[in-house]
Amino acid sequence: MNAEDCSRTGRGGWAGWALVVLGAIATTGCYSPAAKFEPNKIAIHKSELENEYQFSEQYQLQPIAKILADAFGTPDDPKLPPVPGIEDVLDLEKIKMAAGPYGSDENGKQRGLYRQHCVHCHGINGDGAGPTAAFLDPYPRDYRPGKYKFKSTGTGLPPTHADLKRIIDNGAAGTAMPSFKLLTEDEVEALTHYVKYLSIRGQAELFLIEAQFGDLYPAVVKSPSERNAEEQKYVDELSPEEVEEEKEEFLEEVKFFESEENIVEEVIGPIVDSWAEAIDEVTIVDERPGKVDTASIEKGRELFFSAKTGCAGCHGESALGDGQTAEADFYDDWTRFYYDPSDPSTLPGYLALGALEPRKLRPRNLRQGVFRGGRRPLDIYWRIRNGIEGAKMPAAPPSVTDEEIWQLVDFVRHGLPYDALSENEPHQPENARVRN
Amino acid sequence: MGRVWSILFLTVPILGVWTFVAAMNDWWPMSEGAFGPGQWFPALDVSNHVIDHLFYLILYLTGAVFIGTGLVLFWFLWRYDAATNKDPVVFSHGSHALEVVWSILPAVVLLFIAIYQMDAWANARMRRPLTAEGAVKPPLCRVSGRQFEWRIQYPGEDGRLDTPDDLHVLNDLYVPVNEEVVIEIESLDVLHSFFLPNMRVKQDVVPGMRQYVWFHPVKEGVSDIVCAELCGWGHYKMRGQISVVNAAEYDRWFSAAYAAQETSAYDPAEEEE
Numbered sequence: 001m002n003a004e005d006c007s008r009t010g011r012g013g014w015a016g017w018a019l020v021v022l023g024a025i026a027t028t029g030c031y032s033p034a035a036k037f038e039p040n041k042i043a044i045h046k047s048e049l050e051n052e053y054q055f056s057e058q059y060q061l062q063p064i065a066k067i068l069a070d071a072f073g074t075p076d077d078p079k080l081p082p083v084p085g086i087e088d089v090l091d092l093e094k095i096k097m098a099a100g101p102y103g104s105d106e107n108g109k110q111r112g113l114y115r116q117h118c119v120h121c122h123g124i125n126g127d128g129a130g131p132t133a134a135f136l137d138p139y140p141r142d143y144r145p146g147k148y149k150f151k152s153t154g155t156g157l158p159p160t161h162a163d164l165k166r167i168i169d170n171g172a173a174g175t176a177m178p179s180f181k182l183l184t185e186d187e188v189e190a191l192t193h194y195v196k197y198l199s200i201r202g203q204a205e206l207f208l209i210e211a212q213f214g215d216l217y218p219a220v221v222k223s224p225s226e227r228n229a230e231e232q233k234y235v236d237e238l239s240p241e242e243v244e245e246e247k248e249e250f251l252e253e254v255k256f257f258e259s260e261e262n263i264v265e266e267v268i269g270p271i272v273d274s275w276a277e278a279i280d281e282v283t284i285v286d287e288r289p290g291k292v293d294t295a296s297i298e299k300g301r302e303l304f305f306s307a308k309t310g311c312a313g314c315h316g317e318s319a320l321g322d323g324q325t326a327e328a329d330f331y332d333d334w335t336r337f338y339y340d341p342s343d344p345s346t347l348p349g350y351l352a353l354g355a356l357e358p359r360k361l362r363p364r365n366l367r368q369g370v371f372r373g374g375r376r377p378l379d380i381y382w383r384i385r386n387g388i389e390g391a392k393m394p395a396a397p398p399s400v401t402d403e404e405i406w407q408l409v410d411f412v413r414h415g416l417p418y419d420a421l422s423e424n425e426p427h428q429p430e431n432a433r434v435r436n
Numbered sequence: 437m438g439r440v441w442s443i444l445f446l447t448v449p450i451l452g453v454w455t456f457v458a459a460m461n462d463w464w465p466m467s468e469g470a471f472g473p474g475q476w477f478p479a480l481d482v483s484n485h486v487i488d489h490l491f492y493l494i495l496y497l498t499g500a501v502f503i504g505t506g507l508v509l510f511w512f513l514w515r516y517d518a519a520t521n522k523d524p525v526v527f528s529h530g531s532h533a534l535e536v537v538w539s540i541l542p543a544v545v546l547l548f549i550a551i552y553q554m555d556a557w558a559n560a561r562m563r564r565p566l567t568a569e570g571a572v573k574p575p576l577c578r579v580s581g582r583q584f585e586w587r588i589q590y591p592g593e594d595g596r597l598d599t600p601d602d603l604h605v606l607n608d609l610y611v612p613v614n615e616e617v618v619i620e621i622e623s624l625d626v627l628h629s630f631f632l633p634n635m636r637v638k639q640d641v642v643p644g645m646r647q648y649v650w651f652h653p654v655k656e657g658v659s660d661i662v663c664a665e666l667c668g669w670g671h672y673k674m675r676g677q678i679s680v681v682n683a684a685e686y687d688r689w690f691s692a693a694y695a696a697q698e699t700s701a702y703d704p705a706e707e708e709e
Binding site for chain 1: 606669696697703
């Protein structure tokens with residue numbers, strides 16, 4: 001072979017390949033399906049187990065999905081239900097800033113903040129089960145039940161706008177929730193509104209699944225092929241007239257929710273109202289009386305170990321969070337929704353639907369100076385006074401006075417030995433020669 | 437194709453040089469002068485030019501080698517193109533002198549760089565600033581990297597870290613201007629890298645190691661803290677902010693931040709938010 005042959009190899013071959021590669025790039029990778037809200041499968045499964053039937057696709061699941069889509073729209077195109085006064089709780093402009101795919105719209109307005117910053121952990125539905133959730137401890141918050149731990153309102157009440165914003169701003173120390181302090185004011189507002197939006201949507205969905213549609217027994221409206229054995233047995237025991245009668249009742253119930261008015265009245269209205277009223281339910285805290293001194297810390301210590309408060313029961317004799325929590329049922333509400341420690345047999349079914357592996361709660365180790373809901377005296381006062389929603393921390397009984405709570409706050413903040421998270425030895429030999 | 441290939445190789449040094457010239461002169465349509473016109477570095481906020489100087493020195497050295505090799509490669513392709521070259525093929529057995537030159541020359545250059553930068557390295561990594569009494573200067577604060585934020589802890593009145601009077605802030609570092617700032621850095625989880633582009637400081641943060649960085653800011657202003665080590669999916673958003681302020685401003689900020697941390701009253705009616 002001489003040099004002339006070499007120069008003629010592969011003539012034209014590379015051009016063909018280049019075309020193939022370009023064509024492949026052009027046709028793939030640019031398309032992804034639009035995001036959509038998934039139904040709350042775990043709640044549906046739970047309802048089915050409790051009532052021993054299976055939801056009817058046509059008369060229950062589809063109406064629920066339609067109601068939610070009509071009222072709240074899709075993740076790319078959110079809407080607000082026509083509830084009077086909803087604009088005091090949710091700002092649609094702001095929600096649109098956070099919704100949709102990440103980028104900006106034709107006017108250059110920011111879009112998709114939620115998918116940029118939150119969706120990894122909290123998921124498209126706000127179910128706290130995004131792709132990274134399983135690797136985190138504690139698990140990310142599931143917004144859908146509308147329960148939040150770190151807030152200024154009492155147990156059973158939604159948080160205020162400022163509460164959610166504070167956590168987004170400062171993160172939750174000791175968890176995987178980072179601080180978003182450097183986002184602009186507008187962006188944090190948008191994310192706060194979007195969290196509330198997902199929460200209210202999730203609560204409406206839960207209410208429909210558990211109460212409204214969950215109370216219906218769909219055996220009679222299903223065709224014989226759709227029924228399971230239980231349902232078939234139930235129908236067989238009825239006379240044909242009874243079947244007809246029950247069918248009519250059932251369809252009437254379903255029909256009731258075809259009107260937007262009824263949905264607003266019965267389902268979404270009350271939820272939105274509770275969020276709107278949260279600001280009036282804040283536990284107002286007056287400037288603390290007196291100063292932190294050894295006497296108040298000492299009183300706090302006594303209270304901490306007293307039967308009146310029972311703090312040491314869980315937080316332990318040394319406040320390391322190693323108290324008597326051996327009881328089997330030490331799980332938070334989000335886990336207990338699908339996991340019953342006394343009957344773990346149903347768990348695999350839930351895990352298959354994407355529920356996260358249950359993890360036991362741990363009472364806080366108070367000696368590390370890490371306070372998830374904030375380290376200000378005010379934050380700790382709220383935790384003790386109101387308890388922590390969804391977790392095992394109870395609200396202080398009314399017999400504990402405000403002054404006593406402040407003493408407990410002093411003890412927790414100043415009366416305990418401080419264990420830094422990482423006490424590592426400095427091991428770089430310092431070269432202390434004078435700098436030149 | 438013939439000599440077309442050699443032209444293609446010629447474009448490599450030309451485009452390479454053009455890239456740098458355009459960056460230095462801010463001719464990019466996209467950047468819109470990220471660091472201001474004619475700035476292709478972040479602004480220099482410290483008095484010390486040595487890092488930039490070393491950067492340019494190495495850029496010029498490697499640039500010369502890059503252009504030289506690019507041109508030689510082009511020349512060989514052009515000169516000995518099979519279609520036009522009528523000279524017989526020559527098999528050479530290598531030249532001892534040439535081998536010696538291209539082994540010794542880079543070795544000398546590398547050795548020169550190593551010795552030349554020694555002092556800069558020592559000042560940045562070993563000679564920690566001293567107080568007036570000659571003791572090592574204690575850190576102004578501790579910055580702990582964590583997925584995906586910078587947790588910053590200032591000692592309180594007692595001047596010691598990890599006591600109950602510490603000030604804790606997030607992503608928001610304040611340092612006084614015109615003095616040596618020493619910062620203790622550590623990681624709470626994985627590898628991070630504490631990078632202050634405007635201070636020309638970058639140090640990997642290794643879990644379990646306690647390290648110190650120092651710099652001497654001379655310009656007031658706000659610049660970025662970024663993480664320069666892939667630390668997980670949220671690495672891109674692990675940004676903080678460093679504010680260089682005068683001493684009076686610093687004290688004001690410190691007291692205000694500490695007061696906010698000690699807040700013990702709340703009435704939503706008084707909130708302006």
